[in-house]
Amino acid sequence: MNTFHKIFALCALLCIGIPAFAQFEERMNDVFYSTGKIKVVIAVAAVILLGILAYVWRLDRKVSRIEKSLRKK
Amino acid sequence: MHPVLKVICASLLLYVAVFSLWVPMVPGLTGTDKREVKPGLNTFRVYGYRTHFSQSSASLQAFLEGDSVYYCTEVQALSDHELAVECVLPDTLSAPIMSVYVNNDTDGTIYLPLALRTAAAAISSGKDAGRCEVKVKNNVYTAFGFPFQPVIFESIRNLMWHVPMWFTMFFLMFISVVQSVAYMLKLQRKPSGEALDRQSGVTALVHDRRAAAAVSVGLVFCILGLLTGSIWARFTWTAWWTNDPQLNGALVVFLLYASYIVLRATVEDDEKRARLSAVYNIFAFVMMVVLLMVMPKFVASLHPGKEGTPAFSSYDLDASLRAVFYPAVAAWILFGYWLYNLRHRISRLQETAYEHIP
Numbered sequence: 001m002n003t004f005h006k007i008f009a010l011c012a013l014l015c016i017g018i019p020a021f022a023q024f025e026e027r028m029n030d031v032f033y034s035t036g037k038i039k040v041v042i043a044v045a046a047v048i049l050l051g052i053l054a055y056v057w058r059l060d061r062k063v064s065r066i067e068k069s070l071r072k073k
Numbered sequence: 074m075h076p077v078l079k080v081i082c083a084s085l086l087l088y089v090a091v092f093s094l095w096v097p098m099v100p101g102l103t104g105t106d107k108r109e110v111k112p113g114l115n116t117f118r119v120y121g122y123r124t125h126f127s128q129s130s131a132s133l134q135a136f137l138e139g140d141s142v143y144y145c146t147e148v149q150a151l152s153d154h155e156l157a158v159e160c161v162l163p164d165t166l167s168a169p170i171m172s173v174y175v176n177n178d179t180d181g182t183i184y185l186p187l188a189l190r191t192a193a194a195a196i197s198s199g200k201d202a203g204r205c206e207v208k209v210k211n212n213v214y215t216a217f218g219f220p221f222q223p224v225i226f227e228s229i230r231n232l233m234w235h236v237p238m239w240f241t242m243f244f245l246m247f248i249s250v251v252q253s254v255a256y257m258l259k260l261q262r263k264p265s266g267e268a269l270d271r272q273s274g275v276t277a278l279v280h281d282r283r284a285a286a287a288v289s290v291g292l293v294f295c296i297l298g299l300l301t302g303s304i305w306a307r308f309t310w311t312a313w314w315t316n317d318p319q320l321n322g323a324l325v326v327f328l329l330y331a332s333y334i335v336l337r338a339t340v341e342d343d344e345k346r347a348r349l350s351a352v353y354n355i356f357a358f359v360m361m362v363v364l365l366m367v368m369p370k371f372v373a374s375l376h377p378g379k380e381g382t383p384a385f386s387s388y389d390l391d392a393s394l395r396a397v398f399y400p401a402v403a404a405w406i407l408f409g410y411w412l413y414n415l416r417h418r419i420s421r422l423q424e425t426a427y428e429h430i431p
Contacts, residue, residue, distance in 0.1 A: 003289075004335050036103070036122050036227040040308045041094065044234045044301040051297040055290075055412065062419050066426040 074414045078407060085404030092397045093233035100124040101221025102175060102185035110137065110171060111192040112164045119156040122221065125179040126150035132178040135160070139168025139191065148175075166191045186223060219393050224309055231305050233397050237405035238298035239323075239365075244406045245291035245413055246330070249284045250358040253351040256280035260348070274344055281347035282424075284354055286417035288333055294409060295327050310375055319376035322364035329357045 106118040119135065126133060127150045135145040135158050147159035156175065173185040219229050259277035302320070303313050314320060336353055340346035369376070 002338050004338050007331055007334070036098070037225070037308055038227040038230075040228040040305060041230040041234070043304050044231050045090075045094075047300050047304065048234055048238070048297050051293060051300070055293045059412075059415055059419060062423065066419070066422050069426045 074411055079411060082404055082407035082411060085400050086408060089233055089397060089401040089404050093230050093401065096393060096397065097216075097218045098123055098227060098229075099216070099218040099221050100180040100183055101223075101226075102173060102183050102188075103226065104185070105173065105188050108190060109192055110160070110162060110166075110189045112162050112166065115158075115160045115162060117158055117160075117189075118151075119158055119173055119175060119185070121154045121156070121175070121180075121183070122226065124175075124183070125153055125177065126156055126175075127153045129177040129179040132176070134176040136174040136176070137162070137171045137189070138174060139166060139171040183221075217393055220391055228305060228308060229394070231301065232394060233401040235298065235301040235305055236398070237401045238294045238301060240402045241405045241409035242291045242294040242298060243361075243365075245287045245294065245409050246358055246361060248410075248413065249287035249291065250354055252280045252284035252287065253354040256284065256347060256351045257355075278343060278347055281343075281351065282420050283417045284351065285337060286420055287413050288330055288354070290409060290413045290416050292327070292330050292334070293412070294405075295323070295330065299323060299327060315375060317374050317376050318372040319365070319369040319374050322368060325364055326361045329360055333357055 100121060100123045102124075103120045103122050105120070107115075110117075130150040133148045133150060133156070135148045135156065137143040137145065137160055143160060143162055145158050145160040147157075149157045151157055169191050170187050171189045171191060173188045174182060175184075176182045222229055256277055259273070259280065302323070306315060306320075307313050333350060333353055337346055337350050340349060
């Protein structure tokens with residue numbers, strides 16, 4: 001699976017997610033608008049942390065693959 | 074990357090993570106229970122956030138402000154965060170919309186702009202009849218805290234999370250375009266007429282590798298910026314996405330650089346790929362500057378950051394915000410550089426491991 005496939009899959013997943021989000025909007029409003037919207041900040045910080053972790057995970061896999069091919073030599 | 078830079082990056086990130094959440098908000102008003110005022114007696118509730126209405130009820134005052142200021146005759150604190158207000162307004166009101174001021178010794182003067190509509194029948198273009206010339210005390214809240222802004226509330230803290238993503242992306246794309254230009258210059262420096270010899274052609278590929286690494290890390294920050302921006306927009310503008318020049322520009326920038334990655338994947342030959350993607354990269358960078366920094370300034374937009382340098386001069390960047398925001402930008406740029414460093418070292422290793430280098 002090359003990078004293009006991954007990006008395409010990500011876009012497709014995001015599109016699938018949109019109607020599912022819409023159903024939960026009502027409930028989400030109650031949660032996120034309470035206590036002065038501090039939960040919006042938590043959500044944003046969590047997204048950033050998860051995004052960075054996902055990228056580090058990818059780098060890790062690349063390194064493992066390099067190690068594997070070096071071991072074969 | 075020098076170890077000292079890594080230590081600085083880590084400690085700045087820690088500082089930002091802690092203080093962006095720890096620093097309290099200054100007191101503010103979140104809303105009223107009614108949306109409209111009329112001539113005569115009005116009773117309504119005012120809601121506060123981190124306020125001390127009961128604690129300093131002795132010094133409580135409330136005002137309505139339209140074209141002139143109306144003193145509220147009865148102000149009663151129901152709790153620290155709720156006020157019951159009675160206000161007698163004259164028969165004719167010239168302002169179509171009024172703001173609410175609440176004043177006490179602890180919280181200072183706090184303000185809810187454009188909170189109450191004037192009932193349509195009461196608006197007259199003439200002067201207000203019973204003017205009430207009470208001077209509004211303007212006490213300043215002195216304790217340290219992030220400014221309280223209507224609608225945004227606590228989510229002003231996102232300034233330290235969402236905005237540095239874009240700064241980091243810009244920084245990485247800048248590194249990338251510099252590497253692409255360096256690659257083109259290396260190619261040009263060959264003796265005229267002669268074909269570039271094999272060895273220097275391969276060494277020039279270092280710049281191509283670095284350019285690609287910077288874009289792939291920059292794209293991560295671009296995606297994070299888009300996602301966090303979308304979440305923030307949902308709870309301030311009530312929509313995940315608005316047709317805003319700044320937002321659409323950011324999306325186009327994402328697509329531009331995503332197609333850079335796609336372009337690289339389609340070319341087999343190393344040097345052809347390097348040359349093609351270097352040209353494309355320079356084009357993409359120019360487009361990014363136009364889309365994110367130039368174009369939004371000429372179109373009306375909800376997104377802040379239209380005056381001067383984006384983000385730096387926007388918001389009410391007071392001292393409390395700046396004390397965390399500037400370190401946040403530095404921390405994320407350093408972190409982005411660190412990831413870029415790892416990424417291009419990995420692609421160098423990939424080339425030796427998979428034997429692309431002859």
